[in-house]
Amino acid sequence: MxxxxxxxxxxxxxxxxxxxxxxxxxxxxxxxxxxxxxxxxxxxxxxxxxxxxxxxxxxxxxxxxxxxxxxxxxxxxxxxxxxxxxxxxYPPAKALDTARDRWSEKSLFMRLGIEVPPLALVDNQADLDAGVATIGLPAVLKTRTLGYDGKGQKVLREMADVAGTFAELGNVPLILEGFIAFDHEVSVIAVRSRDGETRAWPLSRNEHRSGILHCATPLAEHPLQNVAEAAAFNVMHELDYVGVMAFEFFVVSDDAGQHRLLANEIAPRVHNSGHWSIEGAVTSQFENHLRAVANMPLGETSLLAPCAMLNIIGRMPARDAVLAVPGTRLHDYGKAPRAGRKIGHITVLAADTASLDARIAAVEALLVNDLGK
Amino acid sequence: MxxxxxxxxxxxxxxxxxxxxxxxxxxxxxxxxxxxxxxxxxxxxxxxxxxxxxxxxxxxxxxxxxxxxxxxxxxxxxxxxxxxxxxxxYPPAKALDTARDRWSEKSLFMRLGIEVPPLALVDNQADLDAGVATIGLPAVLKTRTLGYDGKGQKVLREMADVAGTFAELGNVPLILEGFIAFDHEVSVIAVRSRDGETRAWPLSRNEHRSGILHCATPLAEHPLQNVAEAAAFNVMHELDYVGVMAFEFFVVSDDAGQHRLLANEIAPRVHNSGHWSIEGAVTSQFENHLRAVANMPLGETSLLAPCAMLNIIGRMPARDAVLAVPGTRLHDYGKAPRAGRKIGHITVLAADTASLDARIAAVEALLVNDLGK
The missing domain is CATH 3.40.50.20 (Rossmann fold)
Structure with a gap:
């Protein structure tokens, strides 16, 4: 021992x-x-x-x-x-402070040359009006702190949505972001050791429903893998980061059909969009976070098989029906069910993506999620 | 929840x-x-x-x-x-009773038409002398009960080894088995649900040292997979088995170079030769045993990647050196080290078998096992 x-x-x-x-x-x-x-x-x-x-x-x-x-x-x-x-x-206070505040994190991205959506800092209604004039509508107003799962956000679609909105959101510091007509959302989960070694898992494609992650699917050999990894590693280096960090991006298409990434936000911790790594990667985000924090060598992050993760929100599906779908692994967090609350997740594994898609569909048909919205 | x-x-x-x-x-x-x-x-x-x-x-x-x-x-x-x-x-008393006694289990195999080594029941020295006359030497004398990891066994190489040996082994019931010049040893881990559904993991090739399992490697698409599965499923059906069972075989070559299986023994439980399934299979032997016992649907047993398991016996290797070998996952059982005691294992995963072999060699070079023999 x-x-x-x-x-x-x-x-x-x-x-x-x-x-x-x-x-x-x-x-x-x-x-x-x-x-x-x-x-x-x-x-x-x-x-x-x-x-x-x-x-x-x-x-x-x-x-x-x-x-x-x-x-x-x-x-x-x-x-x-x-x-x-x-x-x-770990991670260090500097990383937590940065990630807690949307303006700090976006400022860091910009300083490192990581592309972000059009942005404005909003400390009062006049800032908001000026921001809307610059960025245009639609746009998304977000609280600088304490937002998650779509909370603390408001989409501004027309000028009527702008007037008085600063007060409506509680007279707290905000940022205004241009509304991104994104193709899809991805995240990269990355890990950095105490001696600065970095690893990343394959990009995860993330589908949200009512602002809450619904399904995360790792993408083997995504063309933007290197771009996302570089952004994550740069941010982690800048923050003297140790442990696992998630970095969420919007994938947008330009006129020539080329995809590029716009940085959304970081989470200075293990992240819901990396839960598939428990079964689907050689080493999970959880184990590598522990290894990093404890100063142990990092584990390999490669994908073992096509897989996906589906969240269980608000209400548990019929357990045995889920387990009867081939390739499923159930995670029951042991939490009392409540609308909008993440109470478990299901990893689905398969030999190929066609089979994976069929299994995901079979599991989705069994979910009885209560998003509370 | x-x-x-x-x-x-x-x-x-x-x-x-x-x-x-x-x-x-x-x-x-x-x-x-x-x-x-x-x-x-x-x-x-x-x-x-x-x-x-x-x-x-x-x-x-x-x-x-x-x-x-x-x-x-x-x-x-x-x-x-x-x-x-x-x-x-589960498993039922009948299965435990059968597996506890080498003669009962071998008798069951023979009754089900599962090929076994040449055998004789030995209840006294006269039986032993008669058995040796029939089976020839070399042969292996084993206690009918309580043997594991090579304990309770004696190899008889020449007639001088035979005289007085019944008393030497404690005057307890024995069986005599013809010594099998096997090519290698394999096991199949199989699981049966309460309603009789069966699954099996890929055959594992097992290398022993001093009678203790050293390395277990799952073999994708082994030509004898179906034969081993059929034997395991027949035994489980006969015993009204529920849960995971391991079935160990000798692989022997006939004069034409064809391989066939000779049944060695069953273990009515999760088994050391299936530990690689924690990371290497869609569902591990441990989870499927629980699912079977709890009357939940069984999980898929297919292999996720080339992998192997190496036992840690008697003495822990340097943890960080093991974790630094790519593709390793360490299992520390939290047991005090003692010669011959299984105190952990290491799963090694890789993208292909050549890379796996190199990683196994790297881990083996770090092991400081104390087999106590």
């Missing part, structure tokens, strides 16, 4: 849960900090039930851990600083 | 541990019965520390479980009967 490596994880939702599941083979131990009574990750580790800024709980997390990481980006900076002062803590 | 399925497992070693790891995604819960103080499975479930025949502990296991299974075959029949009276308990 190697001495077990002890991970501290801030947040004990399904991402923390799947990190712990990935760490089980490596004989790793997990301690979670989470204010919820019964977060689903606690099935696989010790749960410190406390607020993110509870000093005593942070100290307990430190003393229980060889290294610390996060399952979500909205951790108060103070807490991150406290943890990082005592233990290797 | 589906209602969590609660499994009871008799035995909490690495097989129980890996069953629980496989069940985590399905949100299953585990209770283990094991007399050891700190068996490695207890990291993933509730541990009832008690002897196999402790009535109170058996009752606790029943009350904690929706269905019950075993990680090893040497469970007293009484205990199995007690459990099966109250909960679905």
């Amino acid at each position: 190697s001495q077990p490596f002890c991970f501290g994880i801030v947040g004990a939702g399904q991402l923390g849960r799947m990190l712990a599941q990935a760490g089980a083979a490596l004989n790793a131990r997990f301690t979670f900090l989470d204010p919820s009574d019964d977060p689903c990750g606690r099935a696989h580790g010790h749960h410190l039930k406390a607020d993110w800024q509870d000093g005593a709980a942070l100290a307990q997390l430190v003393s229980a851990s060889d290294a610390i990481t996060f399952e979500f980006e909205n951790v108060p900076s103070d807490a991150v600083t406290t943890l990082a002062a005592s233990r290797p803590t | 589906s209602q969590p399925f609660c499994f009871g497992i008799v035995g909490a070693g690495q097989l129980g541990r890996m069953l629980a790891q496989a069940g985590a995604a399905l949100n299953a819960r585990f209770t283990f019965l094991d007399p050891s103080d700190d068996p490695c499975g207890r990291a993933h479930g509730h541990h009832l520390k008690a002897d196999w025949q402790d009535g109170a502990a058996l009752a606790q296991l029943v009350s904690a479980s929706d269905a019950i299974t075993f990680e090893f075959e040497n469970v007293p029949s009484d205990a199995v009967t007690t459990l099966a009276a109250s909960r679905p308990t």
